[in-house]
Amino acid sequence: MNILIVEDEALLALELQSELEEAGHHVTGHAMSMGEAVALAEARRPDFAFVDIHLRDGPTGIEVGRILARDNIPFVFVTGNLKRIPEDFAGAIEKPYSQNGLHNALAYISALLRHADWRVHHDPGRAPPGLVPAPACIRA
Amino acid sequence: MSEDSHRDGAERAGRALLDSHVSEDPFAAAFKATRMPMIITDPRQEDNPIIFSNRAFSELTGYSQDELIGRNCRLLQGPDTDPAAVERIREAIRQELPVSQDILNYRKDGSTFWNALFISPVRNDQGDVIYFFASQLDFSGIRHREAELASARQAAEETVLRQTTDLRAALEAKTMLVHEVDHRVKNNLLTIASLIRMQARISTNRTVKDTLKSVLDRVEAMGMVHRKLFTMDDVARFDVGEFARELVVDVVSALRRDDIRITMDISPVLVPANRASPLALIVNELVGDAVRRGLKDGGGLIHVQVRRLNGHFIISVSDTVEPVPVDPEEQQFGRLILETCAKQVGATIEREERGVETTVLVTLPVGNIAEGSQS
DSSP: OEEEEEOSOHHHHHHHHHHHHHTTOEEEEEESSHHHHHHHHHHHOOSEEEEESSBTTBSTHHHHHHHHHHTTOOEEEEESOGGGSOTTSOOEEESSOOHHHHHHHHHHHHHHHTSTTHHHHOOGGGSOTTEEOOTTOSOO | OOHHHHHHHHHHHHHHHHHTSOTTOHHHHHHHHOSSOEEEEOTTSTTOOEEEEOHHHHHHHOOOHHHHTTOOGGGGOOTTSOHHHHHHHHHHHHTTOOEEEEEEEEOTTSOEEEEEEEEEEEEOTTSOEEEEEEEOOBOHHHHHHHHHHHHHHHHHHHHHHHHHHHHHHHHHHHHHHHHHHHHHHHHHHHHHHHHHHHHHHHOOOHHHHHHHHHHHHHHHHHHHHHHHHHHSSOTTEEEHHHHHHHHHHHHHHHTTOSSEEEEEEEOOOEEEGGGHHHHHHHHHHHHHHHIIIIIHHHOEEEEEEEEEETTEEEEEEEEEEOOOOOOHHHHHHHHHHHHHHHHHHTOEEEEEEETTEEEEEEEEEHHHHOTTOOO
């Protein structure tokens, strides 16, 4: 998958990128603010995105999520504060995630997105424990 | 009728009233001498004038008896007298009914007093109203105290409101601070883990990689403790059962083997937050030990138990694996963590090996973690 990372901590973004590449994915861009995220999402049209909620310009990750959803780009939040996520919005990988937790979440997500009609195949009950499902989970 | 003739009529009526009583009439004497201000009016004369007033009434109002006779009671009214109160009195007199009314009245010098006025009609044998009798009670003092009480109460309410607002602001600031610290701790724990992962990734030395992976494993367990602590609404409690369930599923799934079977017998066991780390590390060591001794190499069975049993709290991990040689230093490190954490919470460790099945049972009296624990 072509993946966009939206994360204002450069070290965390770098490590996440390594993990994704090791798992055979391509990181198509790294944004640290809402403006960068929106510009990269439009320019690169990623297949998927990891979105931190607290970005360089404040808690703007939620808004990034809304724009991605509008543009039909599936994503999950990556955040230390699940309570910030509006109900019925997207699923999340909670910080600090473990390597195992991330691998399992990624495996679930990439298996799911192989289906064009992935929403039908999504089952929050079968999602790995590292992926905290919202009712709509990794929604677009 | 002129002012003078009006007063003459009233005086005559007053005298007639007095004359009907002998001079030693105790009622008349009482009327004159009482400290209760009183007047009598004659409704049969035009404009219902005062025909008699006592000394107490003059003392209250500042008007002499001469100034009062022939005048209507409205001379006590002033700009701030409530017209509705006046109207109620007027209506009662028109209907010849007794009336009790608090009213703001004015003295001759223009000062005011609160008057608890009571008026009652006096009837003759034929039932006609021949007089109105009115008594007054100056309750300005009471009104004043009421006002003082009301103002004191208002001041108290304002103080409470102000302090509540301050407390609420302080609580909000504190909540924000907790969230900020929580956010920092989580980011820092993830940053520490990321640094270790990066170095492990860069390193080409197998031993270095394994060592860093070993450290990472424990750091991540600590991270998971913190994550679980703040996910619960009650940040003072930690559910060891929930932690064990997530840990074993995460660890085993990440091995990507379909020849591993997990079984669990897990109940919620809530412990105080300060016991979370040692208990979580115990679970982590037990699961990690099973993985190292063969689960990751040849698959097998793993059974995890977290529950209360006979007044004890038990954590037990059984595995059935084809044993593989384990790095002795890694094994030593794992045992050291397990034993040290067990010592901290006052737990005993029993290890039983039967063929390819190994069971490690950690038992601690519920009393050791009793505060806040439940099954």
